[in-house]
Amino acid sequence: MANVRVERTDEGGFRATNARGAEVLIGSGDQEGVFTPVELLLAAVGGCNIVTVEPLTAKRGHRLVRLAMTVQAEKVEQNRLGPVTVTYEVEVPSEEAEEVFRAVAGRVHDKYCTVGTSLQEGTEVRLKLP
Structure with missing residues (x-):
């Protein structure tokens, strides 16, 4: 089963994390450094x-x-x-x-x-x- 956790960060953005510890930052199109x-x-x-x-x-x-x-x-x-x-x-x-x-x-x-x-x-x- 594939599993990803998505949670809000302290900075107000969001982070997706997989079971192996890899992370991707998620946000709106006007934020730098995020998808x-x-x-x-x-x-x-x-x-x-x-x-x-x-x-x-x-x-x-x-x-x-x-x-x-x-x-x-x-x-x-x-x-x-x-x-x-x-x-x-x-x-x-x-x-x-x-x-x-x-x-x-x-x-x-x-x-x-x-x-x-x-x-x-x-x-x-x-x-x-x-």
């Missing part, structure tokens, strides 16, 4: 894709020279995002590596990225109050 909740969602989509694509491509014998991505979405309503677009920036060592990368990236997007699949399928979010 907004929407940015964290986009980072989760990108992170899920990239941490899956890279080792699967390498496992097939192709180490990518450079691998990065940009993840974007626009709000289409006050509380709703439009489509999320993942754009890879990749430098490959050969045509064969590019073919492998494209195949792997497509499969990861369609089937193996838990975050992206959950968004596409509309995972239920439940509320539990004390």
